[in-house]
Amino acid sequence: MSDSKKHIDDNATAQYIDWLRNQGEKPDQDVVDHVSECESCRLEIMELADVLDHEDRKVNSSSKSNTLVLIIRAAAVLAAVLVVALAIQFLRNDPNEVTIVEDTSDSTEIMMQDSIEEHPEVVEEGSEGRVEIVIQHDTIQYAANFEINPALEILYKAHFRSTKPNLETNYRTENTYFQGDTLSLDFSSEQESKLSVSLLSNTGKEISQLDAIEGKITLQLKYAPGLYYWKLVTSDELLLVGKLKIFSKTD
Amino acid sequence: MLRYQEMIRTIVRIQSSKGLIKHGDIDDFVQEINKKLLERMKRIQNQYNHSSQLRTYFSKIILNICLEEMRKGSQVMEPQPEHYGKSELADEPVDNFLFKQEYERFERVILLLDHKGRKILLLLKMMYDLPVYRKDLVEFSYHISDSTIDQIFLDIKACRNKLKKEKLAVFSKILYLLEGKEVPPDSLRKWYRTYLDECLRLMNGNPVRSSYTEDSLAILIEKMITTRK
Numbered sequence: 322m323s324d325s326k327k328h329i330d331d332n333a334t335a336q337y338i339d340w341l342r343n344q345g346e347k348p349d350q351d352v353v354d355h356v357s358e359c360e361s362c363r364l365e366i367m368e369l370a371d372v373l374d375h376e377d378r379k380v381n382s383s384s385k386s387n388t389l390v391l392i393i394r395a396a397a398v399l400a401a402v403l404v405v406a407l408a409i410q411f412l413r414n415d416p417n418e419v420t421i422v423e424d425t426s427d428s429t430e431i432m433m434q435d436s437i438e439e440h441p442e443v444v445e446e447g448s449e450g451r452v453e454i455v456i457q458h459d460t461i462q463y464a465a466n467f468e469i470n471p472a473l474e475i476l477y478k479a480h481f482r483s484t485k486p487n488l489e490t491n492y493r494t495e496n497t498y499f500q501g502d503t504l505s506l507d508f509s510s511e512q513e514s515k516l517s518v519s520l521l522s523n524t525g526k527e528i529s530q531l532d533a534i535e536g537k538i539t540l541q542l543k544y545a546p547g548l549y550y551w552k553l554v555t556s557d558e559l560l561l562v563g564k565l566k567i568f569s570k571t572d
Numbered sequence: 573m574l575r576y577q578e579m580i581r582t583i584v585r586i587q588s589s590k591g592l593i594k595h596g597d598i599d600d601f602v603q604e605i606n607k608k609l610l611e612r613m614k615r616i617q618n619q620y621n622h623s624s625q626l627r628t629y630f631s632k633i634i635l636n637i638c639l640e641e642m643r644k645g646s647q648v649m650e651p652q653p654e655h656y657g658k659s660e661l662a663d664e665p666v667d668n669f670l671f672k673q674e675y676e677r678f679e680r681v682i683l684l685l686d687h688k689g690r691k692i693l694l695l696l697k698m699m700y701d702l703p704v705y706r707k708d709l710v711e712f713s714y715h716i717s718d719s720t721i722d723q724i725f726l727d728i729k730a731c732r733n734k735l736k737k738e739k740l741a742v743f744s745k746i747l748y749l750l751e752g753k754e755v756p757p758d759s760l761r762k763w764y765r766t767y768l769d770e771c772l773r774l775m776n777g778n779p780v781r782s783s784y785t786e787d788s789l790a791i792l793i794e795k796m797i798t799t800r801k
Contacts, residue, residue: 331629331636335629339625342680357688367680368778376582
């Protein structure tokens, strides 16, 4: 704009609008002077400033609502993650959590390994404070522990060439014992060689082996319920085979 | 171009609400403006001198094309309400924010009228016994002395609760101190009426968006002074 009688040009109008809206520098004084005198320019400037204000408000309003939607969505996702995390944490730390471990091994082996006395149900505290209840004898396993071992049964009934030692035991009726009882075998034998007793599970596996001291052997029966065999041997000869059953005190 | 579609539509709607475009022709106008913008894009780019935001410059170009198209049709219709589509203040919180927004509009009007605007504001404050500040006087003349300012404050204080006629006489005296020229109170009254009407016209907009009067304008100023305190 150079002639004050002419209206200001498009660039000057735009610059004036920006200045009016605090978004630009002040236009030249002759532009300001013209506008202060020109009613139509003032009206046009005000009208366009209003249009731009309106556009800005719409953008701000939609960006505010978009921000609100984003915040709500983010909060929902965080809440979901938190719930999942808490659930995982709860499952990890639940002090009452019970893990049932199926015991597929021979109960006598477990008892030997752990040397746990008295109770067949092994209660252990896990590494993270969990409690594991190991049920050692389910019905099938329990029954299997009392199955007769045919080979050892034959030996039990056999007559050996060697002279049988005189044996005094504290056997209960029908060779039964309870867990924690003591088995005492008292031998008076002509044998000069060293005597020892091997305790076998009903599967024939040697569980324990003890040497006789002055013809006596005392064995703490800390094993799981089941049928057991014992063999009295010298260094090179089987002298006698016996058997016994161990029951749990709760049975 | 895509980002300016809403702006094009708003400008066309404003013209429609002034009765310059048939409501049913709005879409055709929008389409025609888009076509013209594409045809003239190179020229528009060449003429743009970067002294303003491109968006602002574009709004002026859109208005020019819209007026051009209207002149072709020379149509005069019934004014249509709601030129901005939805009520632009519908979602805004009222009270302080609304007052602030309106006062900013008033400040723009004062800027548009430049020196005359500042004079109107000062006179309006005196007429309604609103507080007058030092900066209101300094903006008239940067060379004004402190003693003159003190004298003016005394004069303003003295005419509180007086009749408008008396206030105009005092303001005439103040103007002499500020501008060094004598203006008879009667001429001053006419001048005040003319430019106050201009202020009200700009505040109310075209098409009319509000209905300010001298009293409501004074209340707006008073409200903003109280809020800023």
